[in-house]
Amino acid sequence: MRLVFAGTPLAAVPTLRRLAADHDVAAVITRPDAPLGRKRVLTPSPVAQAAAELGLAVLKTARLDDQATTRIAALEAELGVIVAYGGLVREPLLSTPAHGWINLHFSLLPAWRGAAPVQRALIAGDPQLGASVFQLVPALDAGDVFASRTVAVGADATADAALETLAVDGAELTAEVVAGIAAGTAKAVPQVGEPTIAAKLTLDDGRLDWSEPLERVYARYRGVTPEPGAHTSIGGIRVKVLEAAPSTAQRLAPGEIAAAKTAVLIGTGTGPLAVTRVQPAGKGPMNAVDWWRGQRTEGLRAGA
Structure with missing residues (x-):
């Protein structure tokens, strides 16, 4: 034709x-x-x-x-x-x-x-x-x-x-x-x-709500990656979640953050999400564990 x-x-x-x-x-x-x-x-x-x-x-x-x-x-x-x-x-x-x-x-x-x-x-x-x-x-x-x-x-x-x-x-x-x-x-x-x-995505569509069940948080991460990007606020700074996967580690409270050997764990409404790569506002992509080690971690929570 x-x-x-x-x-x-x-x-x-x-x-x-x-x-x-x-x-x-x-x-x-x-x-x-x-x-x-x-x-x-x-x-x-x-x-x-x-x-x-x-x-x-x-x-x-x-x-x-x-x-x-x-x-x-x-x-x-x-x-x-x-x-x-x-x-x-x-x-x-x-x-x-x-x-x-x-x-x-x-x-x-x-x-x-x-x-x-x-x-x-x-x-x-x-x-x-x-x-x-x-x-x-x-x-x-x-x-x-x-x-x-x-x-x-x-x-x-x-x-x-x-x-x-x-x-x-x-x-x-x-x-x-x-x-x-x-x-x-x-x-x-x-x-x-x-x-x-299926409305066009906005930046707000990428915001992760840690009170939701893990499967919902992970589904949103998948749907907004790479654009507009999954993100959360930690210590008043917007942090993009570039790579993540569900974890079977111990349960954390929603938004609670804990360091593991190869990932930073963030609690959801059910199990934790293992975050392996992030991009803080104003910086380039980096290994999540390395980034977390450089923070004053006391009292820091995701979504706050």
Whole structure:
């Protein structure tokens, strides 16, 4: 098929590469170059970089406005495919390709419609993660679903690792749907069940509440790592929790801190969380035990 592809982050790259191997990708739409790093160097998106490697035409735009719609319409694509582009597709662009647009979304719809499905699913402690390919409609992630697939993700996977796995499996799922559309055999069915919304994460979403059970604290840590980052306040200083895992060590009171050989233990509502790497405000990442040794530890508690 003749396709137009829209996407921006690294999670969209496997789908672009997979579709480019089988179809005519007329153009790739992505967000404009963004400033990255300490020197704020303007850097093309991962999708823009992949498109350049594949020799594909690239349209960089922050909004799919009238000008972008005109340029895309001129491509005469049969199908639009979108994966985490970061902007809305509205009419008349929504109906411009002959088969409209399909969207790869990293949740088992109708669960977790919105900007942060993987993160919200992990925070909620969902037993399964997955991906869905659906027909794009004006309402948020509400279109009929062509296919969904549960994806095995490690029990300790943080959001970035989970998304990496979902991106690869989702690319294959999307390729199957596109092949079905090309063959005229693909069928989409309405979503069934009560939707949940995956709102964009804020810094406050990363705050760890040590009064919660260990499984809830750990689920939040996984869901907000690496962005916006799990954090707590210790001695009035915000400390980012970079690496952590549940511990079977002795129970500590919520927020109580104790040093172990290879980790700093912080009590939750049930068992302790073993923290192995931290980043105090204004400093770089460091070994948690080394950091704790350098503190005046008397009376210090997490969350205070």
